Amino acid sequence: MFSDPDTIKRANWLELFFDLVFVFAVAKATHVLAYPHGGHVAWSQYGVFVLIMVPIWWAWTGHTMFTTRFDAGDNTQRLLTLAQMLAAVFLSAFIDPDFDPNYHGFLFSYIAIRVLLIFMYARAARLMPAAGAISKCLGAGFSLGLLVAAGSVFVDPPWRYVVLYAGITIEILTPLISRKALKAIPVNSHHMPERYGLLTIILLGESVVAIAARLGDQPWTALTPFAAINGFVVVSAAWWFYFNTHDKQVIGHALGTGQKILYGHLGIYIGLSVISAAIGFSISGELDLIDHALMTGIGLIVFIGAMFFMHGIAAFRFGAQRLSTAILVAASGLMLVSGHYSG
Helix, strand or coil: CCCCCCCCCCCCHHHHHHHHHHHHHHHHHHHHHHCCECCECCHHHHHHHHHHHHHHHHHHHHHHHHHHHHCCCCHHHHHHHHHHHHHHHHHHHCCCCCCHHHHHHHHHHHHHHHHHHHHHHHHHHHHCHHHHHHHHHHHHHHHHHHHHHHHHHHCCCCHHHHHHHHHHHHHHHHHHHCHHHHCCCCCCCCHHHHHHHHHHHHHHHHHHHHHHHHHHHCCCCCCHHHHHHHHHHHHHHHHHHHHHHHHHHCCCCCCCCCHHHHHHHHHHHHHHHHHHHHHHHHHHCCCCHHHHHHHHHHHHHHHHHHHHHHHHHHHHCCHHHHHHHHHHHHHHHHHHHHHHHHC
């Protein structure tokens, strides 16, 4: 059955299970930024990180956008979801800063996830005829993108990556091109924002885990407790800013196709992951001050910029939102102090 856009629909247990697989993939992607060379993180590491994050986000988003509209909840859909999760496990296993040795495994795992999604849309169209237009538009665009991406196996690096991301770009643009069809069945105003919020809070939790892990991995200095406390303040301020805005501006509001939320969260997840890496370096002191400042600034700009993209000036309308943003920026600045003097 279609999901009524105004019905209070909650994420189910399988969706929460689904998230955990992808959080591991995001954690592995973030590790690309965790290995400085002589106190520096190269621009190429940021590039590889983004190139890994995009297909992870898109694979997770595909299932989420499907279930917010066409959640049958039957055993066949559960099995298809579990199959996607298994493919995501293999995808995570093949994530590595040096992609060439693992390229084919990563590619075929990604293709498996997306082919299963296309099958789910075709099945939804068979069970619910009104879903036919959406299934046809998305299925055609996703299939074309996957064919282009699959063609990358016939191209040598570095051009294989150009072909791969040309295919993924076609997929990412497909919902924008299909906006007219998607408007016929709006996303659920409770389920969709809850799904994106759940992945956000899990990623914030991963940042807390990273703080604890860093504390246990190295000898303490006088600044180590300060760095850990300050890192927790950064995570808490990001949580406050994001969810205060999320509750007031998104949940329960008519979202239409939900595309601002969909595309904006790529920036949310990238920004939070970069901030998490910067917090780790504030404790370990391994990163040069300029590089640490650059990483921190990139994380803040991408995260806050994504919030502005999704909500506009409303992201800063209330006092709690402005205060949490100010604390986030100030505490992020203090990370540079602890990181510099710990090094």
